[in-house]
Amino acid sequence: MARNWAICVGINHYDNMPTLQYAQRDAELMRDYFLNEAGFEKVYLFTDNSPPINDAGKPFNSQPTYGTLQRFLRVRFNKEFLSAGDNFWFFYSGHGMRFNDRDYLMPADADPHPDGVEDTAIPLYFVTERLRRCGADNVILFLDACRSQESSKGKGIGIGEEKQKGVITFFSCSPNERSYEIEDERIQQGSFTYALLESLRIQGEGNCATVERLYNRLSYRVADINRQFRKPRQTPYSIVEPATKYHLILLEKQATEQDIATLREEALETENEGNIELAEQLWTRVLAVSPANEKALKALRRIWQKQDNIKSGRNSENSGEQETKSTGDKAANLSSKETDEDSKNDEIELLSDKNVDYTRLRNLLANGKWKEADQETARVMIEVDTQKPSNINAISFRFDIITFDSESIKNFPATDLQTIDKLWVRYSNGKFGFSVQKKIYKMLGGTKSSNGKTWEAFGDEVGWRREGEWSYYSDFTFNLNEASTGYLPAYLIFKKGVESYGIWQIIYTLSRRKL
Secondary structure, eight states: OOOEEEEEEEOOOOSSSOOOSSHHHHHHHHHHIIIIISOOSEEEEESTTOOOBOSSSSOBOOOOOHHHHHHHHHHHTSSOOSOTTOEEEEEEESOEEEETTEEEEOOTTOOOSTTTHHHHSEEHHHHHHHHGGGOOSEEEEEEEOSEESOSSOOOSOOSOOSOOTTEEEEESSOTTSOEEEEOSTTTOEEHHHHHHHHHHTOOSTTOOOBHHHHHHHHHHHHHHHHHHTTOOOOOOEEEESSGGGGGOBSOGGGOOHHHHHHHHHHHHHHHHTTOHHHHHHHHHHHHHHSTTOHHHHHHHHHHHHHHHHHHHTOOOHHHHHHHHHHHSOOGGGHHHHHHHHHHHHHHSOOOOTTOOOOHHHHHHHHTTOHHHHHHHHHHHHHHHHHSSOOOHHHHHHOTTTSOOSHHHHHTSOHHHHHHHHHHHHHHTTTSSSHHHHHHHHHHTTOOTTOOHHHHHHHHHHHTSEETTEEOOGGGOOOOTTTSOTTOOSOHHHHHHHTTSGGGHHHHHHHHHSOO
């Protein structure tokens, strides 16, 4: 069974910032949950009056000042003490701020003045860089920051813009919002932390054992709590890096057979795509949750053999050819493809009215990486629409902030739309693309006033519906031979909520555009 360690930080009293009421209580309740209910092996607590820490070199007090937190992260994480499949959790409740394009956690003695932030606040990237040294495959952050006791003030930019490599991060609110405390005697906590503990404790079929389900519940539950106690809008969101860990199992005791099956599929797909390091992490997590899982055992043996071959330089031509056939994009076959792909690329100019670079999309499509190309399509289209570079991890969890609808399609530059469509049509041999979806929609008689039946017929035709039910994006196939005509692109539409019949307006608007 995997081991779980954690750090809980809660700061009520600040030297130079407003006092908070329940940050310390939040950290203590999280500590109690981790130790007493979740069975964690070790939890370090940093609050205004927490006891000294004695197992990180020379003993020192645990009051959450700049010097204490910096020293602890430097000394305790100087070498590995956890292993593959293990998890390290970091919970923070207190003030946070964004300064010079960096996210900072504010210790008790932090100076929020522009001249003092960089010398007295702790960069979030430093925290994650140190945590990842512990040896655990998975680092999970819960940041109940940007705290405010005022119900109508406090707008501005908070933390949450900065992606932390290799880390699953849950933010209590969006960067332009505040995180609120609930004074009611029934709660007396931050609304995010209250919802977090409530969600982690759910048992049975509706539990929050995976990243996906935990995020989904926090998204609406925090809003419900704030609405009930008349607090302003607060929108939790997550950034999962890499995005494959969206289906990672956090609470192994509560995981269902379907959770294990989904994670197993993600692990296999990652392995087939050639990302051996990440595949090893995912398969190891499957094995941690399901110790006798034969598929996980066989997969890890395969991966270790591949790693041994790479280390020893034994890359046989036969095994290279076999892997190329199974994944379609291995390096053993790349050089022989380059000439053919270059001749194709010459036929399609990567034109853009918004100076967006479509090189990565072209390369993904050229190598048959349909899933990555689908997600890259969403990323570049949102970049065109917002004129702000974006990353797919943020897009996955922030559609409540990013608006992309039929109006966006209506005003989308024709040059960019045609470039994207031509690339999809070219590299799928006419099977995928917006223009292909347009033909199918028109064939079915789709109009602006089409009802749900037309939209369902379209879903049936392109394969988005199976046996009368809409598919989940996680269940999509990305095998060219198995997918129906018009199956892709789909990521942008599905992440907006495909079961809402209003989404067919995007397809309708596409059908009206010149492609």
